[in-house]
Amino acid sequence: AMDPSELDFVDEEYETRMVGFEVDCNDGKGEPAACHHVAEFFSVVKNDKARAAKLFAQNCETNDHMPSCFSLARLYAIGKGVEVDMTKAESLFKKGCEGGLPHSCYFYGTMMLASADKMKDAAKKTETTQNAIKLLTENCMNGDVESCYTVGGYHISQSNPHRDPVKAEEVLKASCEKCHAPSCYNLAVMYKNGDTGVPKDSTLYNKYKAQTNKLINQRKKDLRQLTKGG
DSSP, X not given: OOOHHHHHHHHHHHHHHHHHHHHHHHTTOSOHHHHHHHHXXXXXXXXXXXXXXXXXXXXXXXXXXXXXXXXXXXXXXXXXXXXXXXXXXXXXXXXXXXXXXXXXXXXXXXXHHHHHHTOOOHHHHHHHHHXXXXXXXXXXXXXXXXXXXXXXXXXXXXXXXXOOHHHHHHHHHXXXXXXXXXXXXXXXXXXXXXXXXXXXXXXXXXXXXXXXXXXXXXXXXXXXXXXXXX
């Protein structure tokens, strides 16, 4: 077995390597993926968010490395290592989305929805909401379960004049099939009560209720194993 002093040496060696990579990244010589890894090291392992933010920013701006744009956007959104700046966060989430990151599209879409909620101009509010739902629907079809869940919630909301339960059924099925318990739960409720274009169906209600319970129980089991250390 490795004794603790050996482990400390490995950690020090790893840290020295990361600092060396950081120099390369600042000089613009580093590989974008490696620079992102260095930034993640300072953000997660060393909890030095300010140092990480600088590396993410450089890698995003100089190398157009989308995971770094996304990570920087999250730091701006929560104000870690940088001042909170929701405008910058939204712009970076948009960049990450246009660069092909589904999770960046999800955050960008939900920020658009939040902005729309605060708009006084009814036409602008409707247009922004529809654009956000269109983006999130496309993202759902590309496999992002949180986008499916958000779109599903939008289409079954009683306060939404454009609600479309049939569309909700479609997107919630897509995310439930990918083991997203809240989506399965919403489907169970839909089939229990019925909705416009979606009739009550006790067989489907029982199917999705069972699927929800199965996923929740699996999650509880996974958490128990994690807290036991395996």
